[in-house]
Amino acid sequence: GAMNILQFPTLNHRCDITRGVREQECRDLLKSFFAEQRIQSRSE
Numbered sequence: 001g002a003m004n005i006l007q008f009p010t011l012n013h014r015c016d017i018t019r020g021v022r023e024q025e026c027r028d029l030l031k032s033f034f035a036e037q038r039i040q041s042r043s044e
Contacts, residue, residue: 005013 005011
């Protein structure tokens with residue numbers, strides 16, 4: 001199964017998270033993707 005390796009302090013995997021990086025770009029990408037999905041589902 002899948003596990004979140006970041007939850008295990010004994011493992012040497014660390015990750016720094018910075019909020020807001022490329023936020024607008026990601027938002028626009030998701031909005032355009034789902035808008036296109038709605039258009040396609042109406043035409044089928």
